[in-house]
Each structure stands twice: as structure tokens, then as C-alpha cells.
Amino acid sequence: xxxxxxxxxxxxxxxxxxxxxxxxxxxxxxxxxxxxxxxxxxxxxxxxxxxxxxxxxxxxxxxxxxxxxxxxxxxxxxxxxxxxxxxxxxxxxxxxxxxxxxxxxxxxxxxxxxxxxxxxxxxxxxxxxxxxxxxxxxxxxxxxxxxxxxxxxxxxxxxxxxxxxxxxxxxxxxxxxxxxxxxxxxxxxxxxxxxxxxxxxxxxxxxxxxxxxxxxxxxxxxxxxxxxxxxxxxxxxxxxxxxxxxxxxxxxxxxxxxxxxxxxxxxxxxxxxxxxxxxxxxxxxxxxxxxxxxxxxxxxxxxxxxxxxxxxxxxxxxxxxxxxxxxxxxxxxxxxxxxxxxxxxxxxxxxxxxxxxxxxxxxxxxxxxxxxxxxxxxxxxxxxxxxxxxxxxxxxxxxxxxxxxxxxxxxxxxxxxxxxxxxxxxxxxxxxxxxxxxx
Numbered sequence: 159x160x161x162x163x164x165x166x167x168x169x170x171x172x173x174x175x176x177x178x179x180x181x182x183x184x185x186x187x188x189x190x191x192x193x194x195x196x197x198x199x200x201x202x203x204x205x206x207x208x209x210x211x212x213x214x215x216x217x218x219x220x221x222x223x224x225x226x227x228x229x230x231x232x233x234x235x236x237x238x239x240x241x242x243x244x245x246x247x248x249x250x251x252x253x254x255x256x257x258x259x260x261x262x263x264x265x266x267x268x269x270x271x272x273x274x275x276x277x278x279x280x281x282x283x284x285x286x287x288x289x290x291x292x293x294x295x296x297x298x299x300x301x302x303x304x305x306x307x308x309x310x311x312x313x314x315x316x317x318x319x320x321x322x323x324x325x326x327x328x329x330x331x332x333x334x335x336x337x338x339x340x341x342x343x344x345x346x347x348x349x350x351x352x353x354x355x356x357x358x359x360x361x362x363x364x365x366x367x368x369x370x371x372x373x374x375x376x377x378x379x380x381x382x383x384x385x386x387x388x389x390x391x392x393x394x395x396x397x398x399x400x401x402x403x404x405x406x407x408x409x410x411x412x413x414x415x416x417x418x419x420x421x422x423x424x425x426x427x428x429x430x431x432x433x434x435x436x437x438x439x440x441x442x443x444x445x446x447x448x449x450x451x452x453x454x455x456x457x458x459x460x461x462x463x464x465x466x467x468x469x470x471x472x473x474x475x476x477x478x479x480x481x482x483x484x485x486x487x488x489x490x491x492x493x494x495x496x497x498x499x500x501x502x503x504x505x506x507x508x509x510x511x512x513x514x515x516x517x518x519x520x521x522x523x524x525x526x527x528x529x530x531x532x533x534x535x536x537x538x539x540x541x542x543x544x545x546x547x548x549x550x551x552x553x554x555x556x557x558x559x560x561x562x563x564x565x566x567x568x569x570x571x572x573x574x575x576x577x578x579x580x581x582x583x584x585x586x587x588x589x590x591x592x593x594x595x596x597x
Contacts, residue, residue, distance in 0.1 A: 164294045166197040174203070174226035177216060177254075179243065181208045181235050185259060185284070189230060192290040210235060210243040221251045228296060230289075233260025233267075241436040248275040253307050255296045259284065267436075269399040273370050302337045309341045318348035336365040340372045352379065370395045377408075385412045403429040403437065407447060414455050423456065430463060434470045441471050442478035449484055461488050474508050479515075482508075486518055495525035513539035513546040517553065524560055532560065547573070551580040555587055567594040 168174040176193075178186050186206050193199055207213040210231075220227045229247055234240055247256055258271045261282040268279045277296040280288065305328050312321035322345040329338050343358035356379060362372035377391035389412045396405050406429030413422035426448055433444045445467035449460040464485040471478070482505035489498035502519040509515070520535035536557065539546060547553040558573030571594040577587040 164297050165193065165290075168226065168228075168297050169197060169199050169203060172226045174228065175220060176204045176228045176230065177213055177220070178204065178206050178230045179208075179210055179213050179235070179240075180206075180230070180232035180259065182232060182282075185230075185232070185282070188284065188286045189289055192286040192293065195286065196290065208235070210240055213243075214246075217247070217251055217254070221253070224253075227251070227254040228293065229254045229256045231256060231258055233258055233263055239436060242438060242440070244271065244276075245274060245437060245440070253303060255303065257292055257296060264401075266399070266401040270401040273399045273402060302332075302335060306337065306341060309345060313344060313348045318345050321345040322349065334365055336362040336369045336372070338362075339365065340369070340375065343372065343375055347375075347379075355379070368398055370399055373398075381412070385415060388412060401432060401436075403432040403444060405429075406432070407444070407451065411451055414451065417455075419456055422452075423459065426452070426459070426463070430466070434467075438471055438473070440477070441467050442474070442481035446481050446484055449488075461485070461492075464488065468504075474504075476509055479505055479509060479512070483515075483518060486522065490522055490525055493525070495522045498522035498525075511542050513542040516542070517546070517557075520560075521556065529564060536560075548576070551577045551584065551587075554580075555584070558587070559590060562590055562593060570594055 176189070178189055180186060190204065193204070205213070205216050207216075217227070217229070219225075229251070231244055231247065232240060233244075235243075244256070244258060247254060252275060256276045257278045257280060258276045259280045259282060263271075263279060263281065271279050278292040280292055305324070309321045309325060312318070312324065322342065325338055325342045325345055329335065329342070332338055339358050339362035343355040343362065346352075346355035346358055356376065359372035359375045359379075362369065363376075373391050373395045377388045377395070380388040380391065382388075389409060392405060392409050392412075396402070396409070399405075406425045410422040410425040410429070413419075413425065430444060430448065433441050437444075445463045448463045452459040452463075464481055467481060468485070482501050486498040486501040486505075489495070489501065499519055499522045502515050502522065505515050506512070506519075516535045516539035520532045520539070523531040523535060547557060554573045554576045558570040558577065561567075561570035561573070571591065574587050574591040574594065577584055578591065581587065
């Protein structure tokens with residue numbers, strides 16, 4: 159099929175659409191010219207957004223409707239790195255064909271964009287002919303993406319035999335597809351055939367040594383069984399694509415199991431630095447993961463990285479609330495209740511109507527023997543949601559215990575009764591309920 163026929167088929171037969179996310183009007187005009195020079199396309203099939211967040215609704219709609227989609231996304235928007243959006247597209251809309259455009263994309267970032275699913279990375283300045291060439295290249299490789307989605311859907315629905323059959327059929331006509339062999343490994347692994355899965359991944363790596371997926375699968379197979387081999391494979395992937403901060407955490411985890419805390423600390427610092435430079439949206443998540451990873455062997459780093467994330471990150475979102483809660487708990491466990499209160503106050507700036515935050519703040523005030531503040535925070539939590547505790551026996555028990563400790567037996571009683579509704583054999587709740595004057 160000729161290149162212009164590929165593009166025509168995408169719009170007319172597949173009913174595909176293009177989403178362009180850029181603040182560079184000349185890039186958007188080049189895109190329109192590249193398409194218009196080869197095929198007639200209605201205006202409503204090409205969407206332009208100068209703000210990344212504005213594109214999320216149409217991307218969600220196209221993904222939900224299973225509409226074939228090409229996303230042309232700028233590396234920077236208004237001078238700010240747009241890596242967060244690129245990562246979100248790769249995670250939330252994996253079937254979309256993504257092209258990343260930029261003028262200062264390093265070799266390491268190119269490798270990372272390909273690793274997370276970009277079909278092309280285009281350096282600016284870019285001509286209409288270059289855009290057209292990349293678009294058609296993207297569409298010619300999309301059949302592998304459809305196979306990937308189809309196979310993973312089958313595996314998720316416990317139809318690994320059918321998935322394996324689909325991959326084998328594809329391989330007959332595409333014997334040099336490293337992705338197909340990697341998917342064959344996925345299907346075999348889901349079917350419980352570890353040895354043949356390993357062989358499939360190794361063959362995929364032989365076809366294309368720079369394709370990272372089979373190496374990552376092999377590393378996952380060896381992890382906990384042969385950590386040295388897993389680490390060797392992860393290091394190989396990291397040499398190919400060194401800008402993935404999550405991989406630094408994977409390698410650090412192995413070093414911690416080997417009691418090599420020095421190397422683990424070095425990798426954690428590298429991973430966090432990479433994340434803080436490029437992925438601000440997920441920085442809180444990374445800090446939480448580091449905190450959990452080091453809690454046993456390097457506990458002081460748990461607090462350090464959560465604090466560092468709060469200093470480095472410019473704008474917080476609901477995704478960061480867990481980070482605030484985690485840091486608050488660490489402070490409370492160390493007896494630093496005032497610091498915990500301040501953390502919860504900052505979290506309330508993000509989501510002021512979260513009853514759980516007021517509950518946590520009440521516990522911190524209770525640590526500091528501030529009864530009036532405890533009551534105020536509990537009352538605020540109940541105002542926002544009178545039964546926010548109903549699915550958590552631990553929360554109900556804590557509230558009942560605190561009120562009982564204050565001598566408020568009538569207030570404490572229903573919370574302790576609720577604990578026993580969830581956990582009828584809870585001895586501590588039974589004992590405290592007796593102290594309220596009721597068996």
C-alpha cells in the first residue's frame with residue numbers, strides 16, 4: 159500500500175482521528191499541510207490543543223469509543239516540560255499511536271519515549287514531508303499495537319491459549335517481529351510455561367537487542383530467584399534506555415535485598431533526580447515508593463524523600479494526598495505531632511473537603527494532648543461525611559477510644575458498637591464498650 163493510501167485508509171476506512179497537543183502553530187499548520195497534500199480530511203477529525211489538560215476529554219472519548227487515534231504531542235509547552243502528559247498518554251491510552259516532537263530531546267530521552275510506547279520521536283524544525291513520513295510509519299506499525307492490545311486483553315480474561323494462537327498466526331506472516339515474540343512470551347507465561355516463555359523473550363531480544371520489553375520480562379522472571387541475573391538484565395536495559403527512573407528503583411530494591419545499601423542509596427538518588435526533572439506529576443508517587451522500599455533497612459531515607467518531594471514539587475494534586483498522609487504518619491510515629499499537623503494542613507489546601515485528612519489531623523492533635531483541636535477536627539470530618547468511618551473498623555475504634563478517654567461515653571459508644579458489627583470478636587472493642595456502660 160502506498161504511503162498516501164495508508165493515510166487515506168486511516169481516515170476514511172478506519173474512521174481515525176488525530177489529536178495535536180502543541181503551542182506551536184507552525185507545527186500544527188505543517189501537520190495539516192502534510193495531511194491535506196495527500197488526502198481530503200474533514201476538519202473535525204483533527205483536533206488542536208495548546209494546553210495539555212484540555213486534550214484529556216477528547217482522548218478519553220476516543221479511547222472509550224475505540225477510535226484509532228494518532229497523538230502528536232510537543233515535548234515542551236510554553237517552555238515547560240510536558241513529559242507528565244506524554245507519560246499519561248502512554249499509560250492511559252496505550253492503543254493511541256503517539257509521536258513526540260521537540261527541539262532539545264536528548265538521546266536518553268529518545269530511548270525512554272520509545273520504551274514507553276512512542277512510535278516516533280521527531281526533532282524540530284520539522285517539515286511537512288517529515289511529518290507525513292512519520293505518520294505513515296506510525297500507521298504501518300499499528301497492526302502490532304492492535305495485536306498487543308488483543309493479546310493482553312485475552313490474557314487478562316484468562317484466555318492465554320487463544321492469545322498464544324493469535325500470536326503464532328501473526329508470526330507466520332511476520333517472523334521478524336520482536337514484539338510478537340515478546341507477546342508470545344507473555345502468553346506462554348500466563349499459561350504457566352516459564353521455560354518456553356524465557357525462550358520466546360530471548361528470541362525477541364536476538365531479533366532486536368535494543369527492544370527493551372523482552373529484557374524487562376526476563377528480569378522479572380529472574381527476580382527473587384536469581385537476583386544477580388535480574389540485576390544484570392536490568393542494567394542492560396538501563397544502558398539502552400537510561401532515563402527511566404522507575405528502573406532505578408527496581409535495581410535499588412535488588413541491592414537492598416543483597417544488603418548493598420550504598421549502591422541502593424545511589425540508585426534511589428539518581429531515580430529521584432530524574433523524576434524531579436521530568437515527571438513532577440508522579441513525583442509524590444515515586445517518593446512514596448522509595449519510602450516503602452527503604453522503610454526497613456534505611457528508615458531515615460523514608461522521611462527524607464517524602465520531605466524532598468514536597469520541597470521540589472511546584473504544584474500538588476490529589477495524586478499527592480497519599481504522600482502527605484505517609485509523611486504525617488512518619489512524623490507521628492517519631493512523636494513529632496506538630497510537624498504532622500502542618501503536613502495535614504498543607505494537604506487540606508489541595509482537597510479541603512476530605513474528612514480523612516481531618517481525622518488524621520485529630521489523631522496528631524491527640525498525640526499532643528490538644529483536646530479542643532481533636533474535637534474540632536472530628537466535628538469537621540463528621541460535617542463533611544457523617545459516616546466516613548463506616549468501612550474501617552480501625553478508624554471507628556480510634557474515634558471511640560479517644561472519646562472514651564475524654565469521658566464522653568455516650569459519644570464513644572456507637573463507634574465501638576460499629577467496630578463489633580464489622581469485627582464481632584474484637585476483644586479490645588468489647589472491653590471498651592463495657593466501660594461505656596453497655597455489654
